Amino acid sequence: MTGRPTPHPSPVTRPFWAACARHELTIQRCGGCSSAVFYPRPVCPVCGSSRLDWVAATGRGTLYSYTVARRATHRRLADRVPYVIAIVELDEGPRLTSTVIGTDPADLAIGVRLQVDFEDDETVSFPVFRVAS
Ligand SMILES: [Zn+2]
Numbered sequence: 001m002t003g004r005p006t007p008h009p010s011p012v013t014r015p016f017w018a019a020c021a022r023h024e025l026t027i028q029r030c031g032g033c034s035s036a037v038f039y040p041r042p043v044c045p046v047c048g049s050s051r052l053d054w055v056a057a058t059g060r061g062t063l064y065s066y067t068v069a070r071r072a073t074h075r076r077l078a079d080r081v082p083y084v085i086a087i088v089e090l091d092e093g094p095r096l097t098s099t100v101i102g103t104d105p106a107d108l109a110i111g112v113r114l115q116v117d118f119e120d121d122e123t124v125s126f127p128v129f130r131v132a133s
Helices: 014-021 075-080
Strands: 026-030 052-056 060-069 083-090 095-098 113-120 125-131
Touching (some): 014 026, 014 052, 014 125, 095 125
Antiparallel strands (some): 060 083, 060 113, 083 095, 113 125
């Protein structure tokens, strides 16, 4: 079986996945306290406001932490091993879990600068990261 586990967008996450389909990385910005918010939520985790707007992120960030999966963490990822499971700290502040492609994992290091890219599956575009040039 190929392809990735497919997300099932909810009303809260649907705008995020719709933006990914346009190859745009978006996060939420709180209208109450201006906090940048990710993952998608119905209320701000800082001030509790429900005034969360979707805004474009720069798509740039830093490798905060990572590991290399040498055994698939899901059966649909079996053809991708070894692959990087990365926590990326976006320049806007929030961290998101993704992967880093296009670089030998042995060449990665905490703190390396990353740029978002997108991998298109049959029905979904997934945000992934590449080492920034
Ligand atoms: Zn807030």
